Amino acid sequence: LLAITIAVPAGDVTRRDTIEQIADRLLFTDTMAQFQAARNAQNPSSLDWGSDGCSSSPDNPFGFDFLQSCQRHDFGYRNYKKQNRFTDAGKARIDSNFKSDMYNQCSTEGGAFEVAACKGVADVYYEAVKEFG
Numbered sequence: 001l002l003a004i005t006i007a008v009p010a011g012d013v014t015r016r017d018t019i020e021q022i023a024d025r026l027l028f029t030d031t032m033a034q035f036q037a038a039r040n041a042q043n044p045s046s047l048d049w050g051s052d053g054c055s056s057s058p059d060n061p062f063g064f065d066f067l068q069s070c071q072r073h074d075f076g077y078r079n080y081k082k083q084n085r086f087t088d089a090g091k092a093r094i095d096s097n098f099k100s101d102m103y104n105q106c107s108t109e110g111g112a113f114e115v116a117a118c119k120g121v122a123d124v125y126y127e128a129v130k131e132f133g
Helices: 019-029 032-041 067-082 088-106 112-132
Strands: none
Touching: 019 032, 019 067, 019 088, 032 067, 032 088, 067 088, 088 112
């Protein structure tokens, strides 16, 4: 018998993530810059990239830029609903990530006073989505 070995480069073997796994990576693992790059490219196109910003609240309260945090939060709600997995636990995880995103933004807002003020506003936004989102 003759044995044949075929070499396949490792790069050619790919694992296919489900659309749910991709949404979770974009929400919970990727940096905001990575999320925004995917959002700007609308990639993958099968995800819901729509957003109304921070809804009825200002996108930039007191000059604190929460727009991107609100966009990722909208992405989470819309896609979890579309994927039939918008449970209490899923909503809580998306809301918690929203708070983390806003806090990360707050860390760029200047000195200790500005950061503390920003986090105070972020807490109000978080409590609002937790209660009414």
